[in-house]
Amino acid sequence: MSRAPLRLAVVEVTRRRPHAPRYDAYVQTMVAQVLADAGEGGWAADRLSAGDLGVDDLLRLSDAADAIVVLGGEDIAPEFYGGGSGYVAEGSHDVVADAAQIALVRRAIGRGTPLLGICRGHQIINVALGGTLVQHLDDAHGLHRAADVPADRSMVGHDVAIEPGSGLAAALGVGARVRSAHHQAVGRLGDGLRVVARSSDGTVEAVEHRSAPVTGVQWHPEDRGSDRAQLPALLGRLRAAVASVRAVAHAA
Template identity: 65%
Template structure:
């Protein structure tokens, strides 16, 4: 953790901010500069909003660090966000390569992020997964994915220019879920771009949000402070209140874990 700066001449000691590890796939995509630039705007937004809420937010690239180093540098994190990005290698969930719409895979990122989820479960570290991160949670806990969805007129977009893939649609929250409590509502208008989805739900997870066609849009662990959302609250075109609500949920969970320690 790092302490906030104290103004010159001030005798006040400012408490250290809790560390939030924002874990992305990679910091380098020379093969896909347009996609990479768009992903940067998403991850930058997570950090901006987290800092505004009082976190010491640090971006970490799982695929560049490798699993062992990622676990080391996140060891003291108060909470974790696993951000969006490339498809998980289907080997991680018992699928096969060669599926429609298959993109590049980053096996190092897969291994590191899956290990983070499993450690978070053991330690009760608050963790939020967004899009790919939501799918990582499911796979880490033994779930599977639908390898490809492509509905040009609906909530799933499998191909096209990255800027055109985001779709606004409604989700319905399960009454009594943590995410419903954070939003203060049983419904929300969200912004998504994905061509894969949770299929079989991982051990200990509950589905707490769905689309009108039944697609899984959010999961929560029954006992650990782990939440995954399929949509992109960090997109610049999304409702500006949604990401702070989810980050505040993480903060509340981190405070609860600290009190129990």
């Protein structure tokens, strides 16, 4: 008898952005890519919208997930990391999504559920563990995003150096060419995290939890211009983490 496919919760901020249709259309392409790659990798993927569901329903609907991916989107509301409002290029906030995703990350770490955070999802991991954000990057050279252009044209390519011996290096090697579009970044690290990748200007590009199977990457492996091997490799690491968690549970 064949085993049921592993369940992957793919968690976005919101399903609809009527106030920003061009940005929303672009986000939809990235969500679709995650769902497609997950399907090709043998996952049964559940698409969940944190802002539409709220804390209780997001936790309930993701309860049976074997692994989780938290995707990109709007700025995290400053009150969740002790920041102030009125910062440069402040984006819109969805406090319902913030609270729900933070709760989801904390539960995943408590349970040992494998989790991957992408862009905002990477920042959510840090905030959930008590870390802070750099509210606006001084990015005069356009390393992290193309400014003053529509959202669907804001991605830029750049290199990141990945820490040898990290789980991320096992998936991607000790260096990677990535695609980014962000104006915020991880500041003070949250409890239990370590930095496993940086860009040439020192910006934190990836983190891993020291004891839980949780990784965050600041870039977008699901962007249509990215190296098409990156996202399947990261999803493969999630699958390996699920197998490891199950082996430990079986041995116990």
